[in-house]
Amino acid sequence: MGDDLSNAVRDDVGxxxxxxxxxxxxxxxxxxxxLWDFVRCEGPVAAAAAIxxxxxxxxxxxFVGARRHSADPHADLVAAERFGLRLVVPESAEWPHFALACLEQTxxxxxxxxxxGKTVHDKNGERVPPLALWVRGPGKLRSLAVRSVAVVxxxxxxxxxxxxAGELAYGLASKSFTVVSGGAYGIDGAAHxxxxxxxxxxxxVSAAGLDRVYPVAHEPLYRRVAESGLLVSESPPGSAPHRQRFLTRNRLISAFGTGTVVVESARRSGARNTAIHGEKLGRPVMAVxxxxxxxxxxxNHALITEGTAQLVTSVADVVSVIGSIGEQATAEQAELPVDTRSARRHQLLDVLDSLDDTTRRVYEGLPARRPVSITDLVQTSGxxxxxxxxxxxxxxLHGLAEDTGEGxxxxxx
Structure with a gap:
């Protein structure tokens, strides 16, 4: 099965x-x-063995009793290879740590x-990071949320x-923003x-397994996206698009975008659910x-009236709200007077002094001039x-490190 794994996924993980x-x-x-808590505490290999x-x-x-003996990871990885998918995990260099940091906090x-002792279920979908992601396409998963916009x-x-939706997506993509959406009929399809x-x-970002195009009529759209961008799903191959999977999928759309733009929505809708996820994750939410x-x-009008979303009518409006994190930080740094830059430096040094030993060791393993992968950091930090x-x-999150898209x-x- 080792050969199957190397063909179906990236080869940087055991x-x-x-x-x-x-x-x-x-x-x-x-x-x-x-399950998320158990994997965090024990690690994936020990957690899987225990289950x-x-x-x-x-x-x-x-939560796991019904599938503990029927779940077949070998079969899922063979199916992934057959459909040109790869499994990306938190231990992979491709994992989008920057985008998912907000889900880690929530x-x-x-x-x-x-x-x-509070309830374990959230009807809107728990805001926790995924355990793994199934991916297809040449796009850069790890750079999501650095310069991307969700349009839903x-x-x-x-x-x-x-x-x-089409004009906003066209304009944003022309300015090198990645457009993130859910592949559905209507606004999602127009944005893609x-x-x-x-x-x-x-x-x-699909709610079904990537071997099951949903809606079926969007098969040509899925194929075009896979040729130049990315198809992403939290659901393993063969998974059907159940209602709850749409709700949990929406949190990923919000996390993957620097901000979320809602183009049209009814008072009760999946788009509104995505907007609420964005607000809870600390991402800017906009509505047309x-x-x-x-x-x-x-x-949309309710989101604006409630103060959940900022009103936008053009690409320029969207860019003014979210900007480019890297460009904005550089511009702000250049405009700061010398004494303010010095104060900012002292502020970061104070944060650095407050870090626990583990985080400090990881920081010390980071080079200043070139980006490194998680695998490299494991080696340098020990x-x-x-x-x-x-x-x-x-x-x-503290501004002590930056994700360049390459590391x-x-x-x-």
């Missing part, structure tokens, strides 16, 4: 980890709080609530909405097509106004991969 992650990805539905032998924590049994907060909206879109028409990159007579604009993976998002490097103080 077979034991890949098989364990594939098993864990299949044995329970995504965003299972007890197979029925020795997992009692609160996890209800996941830890949700875990604290769970441990305090109603399936039953109007001609007005389709036109606006607009980005493709510009020759830019787009990412389609529409005719007051249109039922497909009611949700720490286990799980600890390095936990420390990198902390450094990114992580130290921020210049």
């Amino acid at each position: 077979d034991d980890v890949l098989l364990a992650r594939a098993y864990l990805n299949r044995v329970a539905e995504a965003t299972c709080i007890p 197979r032998s029925s020795s997992e924590p009692q609160d996890l049994t209800a 996941g830890l907060a949700r875990l604290a609530e769970y441990r305090a 909206g109603a399936r039953s879109s109007t001609p007005y909405g389709d036109q606006v 097509r607009g980005a493709l028409a510009s020759g830019g990159e787009t990412v389609l 106004p529409g005719p007051v007579t249109s039922a497909m604009s009611v949700g 720490l286990p991969p799980s600890r390095v993976l936990g420390a990198v998002p902390v450094l990114l 992580v490097r130290r921020t210049r103080l």
Whole structure:
């Protein structure tokens, strides 16, 4: 099976980890709080072994008991190879640590609530990181949320909405923003097509397994996206597009974009769910106004009135809200007077002094001039991969490190 693994996935992770992650990805539905916690504490290989032998924590049994013996990671990886997919895991160099750092933070907060005895289910989809991602296409998964925008909206879109979505996506992609959406009818499809028409990159996040195109009529769209961008799914091959998978999928769309633009939405809709995820994750949310007579604009107007979303009407408006993280930081740094830059440097040094030993060791393993992979950081820091993976998002969030899309490097103080 080792040959199958090397063909179906990236070769920077050991077979034991890949098989364990594939098993864990299949044995329970995504965003299972007890499973995520167990894997965090024990690591994927030990967690998978415990579940197979029925020795997992009692609160996890209800979620994994039905599939513990039927989940077949070998079969999933063989299917992945057949359909040109690869399995990307947190131990992979391709893993989008920067994009998913926000889910790590909300996941830890949700875990604290769970441990305090609150309900384990969130009807809108738990905001925790995925255990693994199935991917197809040449796009750069690890650079998501560095320069990307989620463009979402109603399936039953109007001609007005389709036109606006297509024009926004075209303009954003022309400015080298990656357009992220969900591949559905209506606004999603218009956004993907607009980005493709510009020759830019787009990412389609599916609620089903990537070997099951949904909706079926979008098979040509999926194929075009896979040729130049990325198809991404949390669901293993063969998975059907159940309703709950759409809700959990929406949190990934929000996390993968620097900001989220809702083009059209009814008062109760999946697009509104995506917008709420974006707000909870700390991402800017924007909404396009529409005719007051249109039922497909009611949700947008509510998002604007409630203060959840900022009103935008053009590509320039969107860029002014989200900008480019790298360009914006550089411009702000250049405009700062010398004394302010010095204050910023001292602020970062104070943060650095407050880090725990593990995070400090990872920071010290970061070069300042060239980006390095997680694998390189494991070597330079001398720490286990799980600890390095936990420390990198902390450094990114505090501004002590930056993700260049090719790797992580130290921020210049």
